[in-house]
Amino acid sequence: MSTTSTVERAFRAALYADTDTALDTGASLLAADPSADAELARRGEEFVAGAWRRGWQPADLVRIVRRELDDVHIRLVSSLIRSQAPYDRPRGPRWTAQLAQLAQPDGPTDTAPPRTDRFAHATAVLELYRLLLRLPALEPLEEPRQEPHREQRPESRMLSRIRALLAKAEATGFPQEAEALSAKAQELMARHSIDEALLSAGAPAGDVPGACRIGVEPPYEQAKAVLLDAVAGANHCRAVWNEPLGFSTVVGFEADLEAVELLYTSLLVQAQTAMTKAEAAQRAGGRKRTKTFRQSFLAAYAHRIGTHLTAAAETQVAADLLPVLATREIAVSDSLDRLFPQTTTTRLRGVSDAAGWTEGSEAADRAQVRARRPLR
Known part of the structure; x- marks a missing residue:
């Protein structure tokens, strides 16, 4: 045989x-x-x-x-x-x-x-x-051609390490381990600040939009998808969430895509740390916190962060750049329409805990969101 x-x-x-x-x-x-x-x-x-x-x-x-x-x-x-x-x-x-x-x-x-x-x-x-x-077909993502003299930046390798730590933190069932992994991710971010990574990002190769997929993992994936959408929108990108397969596709110019990955990762770490502390305080006060509290916390966090990011982005754009940005936004929208001719909207579920919403909003106010250097 x-x-x-x-x-x-x-x-x-x-x-x-x-x-x-x-x-x-x-x-x-x-x-x-x-x-x-x-x-x-x-x-x-x-x-x-x-x-x-x-x-x-x-x-x-x-x-x-x-x-x-x-x-x-x-x-x-x-x-x-x-x-x-x-x-x-x-x-x-x-x-x-x-x-x-x-x-x-x-x-x-x-x-x-x-x-x-x-x-x-x-x-x-x-x-x-x-x-x-049995894997279904996905929208093919073509990368812009990389210039031969440009090498992978150290920040991108660091981002990969941060992603791995966050994946382990979200997957573990032990709060102490998750908090330790999140703290390690924050340490890495402190050593290689997000601002420096954003400022070092070069112009997009070929001056055309690209796309990348970013994992949106359970639990509380709806709130995380909302957070990613807010970060994408503030950085001149568009995000489409694929709930069954656990990721969002983000479309934008290369420097903006890197900004979205870095900032979303950072905000997830900050949200996880803040939520852990908020739950501890609630338990100390004799109030039992539930899944609904965590879902409401993250939903409020995403909503408030989106407001902060949008306001920060608007203050960084000089008036003479508005036509350029408008042209780029049209290009991003056209690329999105080609990749996803049909999209639907969904309502965020499970947001009914008032304490969770309040705590999440306050955590978003405390989150470190540094503005970009003004575009000139």
């Missing part, structure tokens, strides 16, 4: 059915044939390449696997992405940065996929391939 036929039989049994029995059948076939391992890995790289053709990017794959499966699957998909990368075409600096994130010590691939036994490993591989096979 050829190795290809073993893999094909396992796929026919497991990938097109949702039952555990089908999965066990496929895993048993693979576990019994060690010579099929290389072919199984090669087919995984093909699934990854197929995801790229459907508009997915490395960070998107890791994010959806984290949402739907377990840590072992995150390590597996990260390993596949790295194995497939040498056979892929160049795709731009953002893509390169996402690949680099997979190899960082605090990233998802700091250890090799553990091999417990052949059956368990085969089961995990098939579960991952099931997910990759």
Whole structure:
């Protein structure tokens, strides 16, 4: 029996059915044939390449696997992405940065996929391939061509580390660990201030809008999406939230996209820290805080931050630049319409806790939102 036929039989049994029995059948076939391992890995790289053709990017794959499966699957998909990368075409600096994130010590691939036994490993591989096979098509995001002499800025690498810390903070179920991770992210931001990163951002390559996807992870993803939308709007960008897949697509010029990523990340850290302190104070006063309190807190925080950011942005623009900005905003809107011909609006749910709204508004007033240097 050829190795290809073993893999094909396992796929026919497991990938097109949702039952555990089908999965066990496929895993048993693979576990019994060690010579099929290389072919199984090669087919995984093909699934990854197929995801790229459907508009997915490395960070998107890791994010959806984290949402739907377990840590072992995150390590597996990260390993596949790295194995497939040498056979892929160049795709731009953002893509390169996402690949680099997979190899960082605090990233998802700091250890090799553990091999417990052949059956368990085969089961995990098939579960991952099931997910990759069924991924929907996404809007393809084309990056502006990077000038050959421009290299990746240190701030972008730091942003990747901050993102990884925030992802761990949001994923953990232990408040003390989340607070420690958030504090570490704040420390990194203090050492590499957001203002310096914004000021060092160059002009957009090709002077055309680009786009990036930013994870909007549970819990309280609606309020987080509102916060990201506010940050995007204040920085001459537009954001579209994909709730089922857990991200927003932000469209704008390259320097503005970097500003949105940096500021949104910073404000999430500040909101998490402020909410933790507010809950502690509420508990000390004998009042039990709930999910509704946290949802209301973050919704108020996002609303008030949006007001502050918009006001700050308006004061930084000289009158003679208004025509230039208007032209850029039209270009961004046109790009958004091409990517998303149809969008809908949604109402924010679960905002009914008065104490949470008040605390969130006050936290937003205390948040550090430094204005940009005036554009001239």
